[in-house]
Amino acid sequence: MNKPQLASAKGEKSAMSEEVGMQEMVTLKTIAETLNTSNDLNLMLDTVVGKLLELTGLTAGWMFLINERGDYTCVSDYNLPPALLRKDKEPMRTGTCWCVNRFKDGRLNHAVNIINCKRLEDAVEFQWGDTHDITHHATVPLRSGEKMLGLLNVAAPAKEQFSDSELALLQGVAYQIGSAVERMRLYRAEQRRADLYAKLGEFSTALGLAVNECSNSDAFSLKVVQLIGQHYDWPFATIIQQKNGMFVVQAAYADDKVRTLSSTPLSIEVASHINHVINSHRVTSLSGTQIAEIFTLCKPDQTTNSIASGIAARLPYHTPEETGILVIGIGTSGPAQADREVLEALAEHIAASWESLKLAENRRELARMEERNRLARDLHDSVNQILFSLSLTAKGAESMLSGSEQLLPATEAMKDIRALSQEALKEMRALIMQLRPAGLEAGLLHALQEYGTSQGLQVVMNRTGMRSLPRNIEEALWRIGQEGLNNVRKHADIPSAEVTLKLSNHEVVLTVTDQGKGGANRPEASSGSSLGLSIMKERAQSLGGSLEIVSSPRKGTTVTAVIPLPFESV
Structure with missing residues (x-):
């Protein structure tokens, strides 16, 4: 090749590199603009996946978000082959694959080529349907700083290899998506925290107005779970109380219904965890198995599919024999930090209302005692003295009439009057003793x-x-x-x-x-x-x-x- 031809080839290569670079810049700019168009996470992810495939010439993509426990959720997909759409996208909701396993193991830190896709291999093996000739995909970790959030997968028919430049572009897009996901999570968390605290004020006001309607601890617990169900979106709430050394479910809210429960005790394992809640004085997580047992005691005819876990807080009553625990069931998304904070505040509000109830009962009891004492004094100073005077008068009249046989009927009548007055006096003294117990x-x-x-x-x-x-x-x-x-x-x-x-x-x-x-x-x-x-x-x-x-x-x-x-x- 002569010098003019070599220079021409270098120029064409440079022009192509510039064109590729410009295309990457356009892609990143378009993705960045798309990520700022909505605060709805699912809508935003669907839009950005579709835009990414359009700009890169790829045909299919899907995104997994993976939590700390390793549970994954397919939050977005675009143009999936029919084989992966069967039974409401069951292949994308169940099972496992190489990329998810490697993410859980901490071995997936950058964009890589996946030689084979296990989900598509299963689709071919079990004849789930057309795979659109897709056999391989690239997988890119979604992250925000050091926090790993999930995976982005993209593919195209008959495409088995992605170039380094393609993987680098996907890596840049994934960073943008991860930052946007974390930003949206923080926004939603703060929004939920604000909503929960606003509802806390409404709950506290309603409980303060209703507390005087409660006559005992069972009625109080029933009112508490009823108001929690009315003001919050938690699917399940219950109060567990310690009675005679055992923990029993006292009242529960589930399926928009409130009910009191029989005194069926909790198992030793769950009771041990509840003891841990009491001793720690902090909001504590409950596993799916533990919350399921508590829910089954409350609703034996229902399943716990909508409740994945729970959190529990000690109700700081001042008297040890009235130890209570407030338990909340959480949906599949799991408890957020805001839920824990508000549950702890709820427990404090409930305990304060319980103390108000006890003080109101004491005030009513003191008022009853004062009224009984007043009535006892009045009876002693009036009716009791009159009966005593009547007894003495009858006795005197009986003595005056006893010397005459002609007045014998009158004497007998006076004896009867004296006996009746003494019996009435005895009854009156017994009544006064009952009104005002001495000793x-x-x-x-x-x-x-x-x-x-x-x-x-x-x-x-x-x-x-x-x-x-x-x-x-x-x-x-x-x-x-x-x-x-x-x-x-x-x-x-x-x-x-x-x-x-x-x-x-x-x-x-x-x-x-x-x-x-x-x-x-x-x-x-x-x-x-x-x-x-x-x-x-x-x-x-x-x-x-x-x-x-x-x-x-x-x-x-x-x-x-x-x-x-x-x-x-x-």
Whole structure:
């Protein structure tokens, strides 16, 4: 080749290089402009893949995003061959391939040629359909800085090799896509965080208005999960409470429905993880298996396909026997940092509302006690004194009339008046004692013994076990024991009774026994229409307990109240 021909060849080569360089610049510029056209991730990726194939002359492309656990999702595809479109793109959603495996192993750091595509090989082997003569593809890692995000794959019919310049161009495009994906993820994360915190304010306001409607912990838990379901997009929410040393699901929200649950305990494995949540004082992740067990307890007739994992936060109640855990089920996308932050804030708001509920209950209880004390004082200062004066007057009149036989009927009438007034005075003193119990601060058994003595009964006290009783349970047992001793005085026709208090870790049992004539022959007792017995049962049932009455003409009567106790940390 002579010098003019050599110079011409060099010029043509230089011109081609410049043309290729310009084409690469146009491609990168067009991709950059395309990446800034939308904040919708899927729409943006579909558009950029299509534009990349148009500029490079390739025909098919697809993109995988791969999370920290190695789970991949095909987020975009363009012009896939029919073999990969079968059954709603099942080949792109399931199975594995060389490029994904190499990405997981950390061995895919730059654009490379893939000799064979396993998905297309399977399509040919199992005759899934036409592959458009595509057998190979190039794969390029998507990254933002040091963070690996996924893979970009591109291919064309009968193309088995990509040149170094083509791979370099694809590498540059992949960097642009990776940066745009990360930018959009950050934008969406901040947008979600803002939305979640805005909903937190609405939730807190609604809970503050509704808390006074709750009468106990079950009603409170039910209201909490209901409001979480109304304000947030989490598919599942539940509150787990520690009762008698075991964790049980108390209330749950799922499928737009709220329900209370039976006291079925969690398995040892899940309970151990819940204990870890309590001890760590931080939001903790739950695996798919763990959240599935909790969900199954709440919705045994449903599957957990829409819930891939969960997060749990401790509800920082001040009393150890009321330890609670708030559990949230998360969809297939997994929990974001914003979900964790808001769940922790939710737990604080719920705990504050719980304390407000307890304070409101205490205020109502103090108001009831003050009203009973006021009524007791009024009865003592008015009706009680009048009855006492009536008894003394009747006794004086009886003495004045006793010397005359002609006035004997009047004397007998005065005796009856004095007896009735003394009985009424006794009943009034018993009523005042019930309204304003004296001696309860010295202990339940001491107070019942004092009350029995004031009613003219000899009361034998027995006690088994030792632990403190919550005030509401102690007062309920006091009222039940009072009514039991009243029944002994009125109906047993015997001046003695036995009171037994049995305390265990899980329950308290109060028994009032007499050896009198029994109340089985009283129609109102056997039919359950007795007001006193009904009130006793209501008191026990209001605390989740039960009341049993066994009466026999030969063996007397036994009243047994069983009330469950909250878990007490030692």
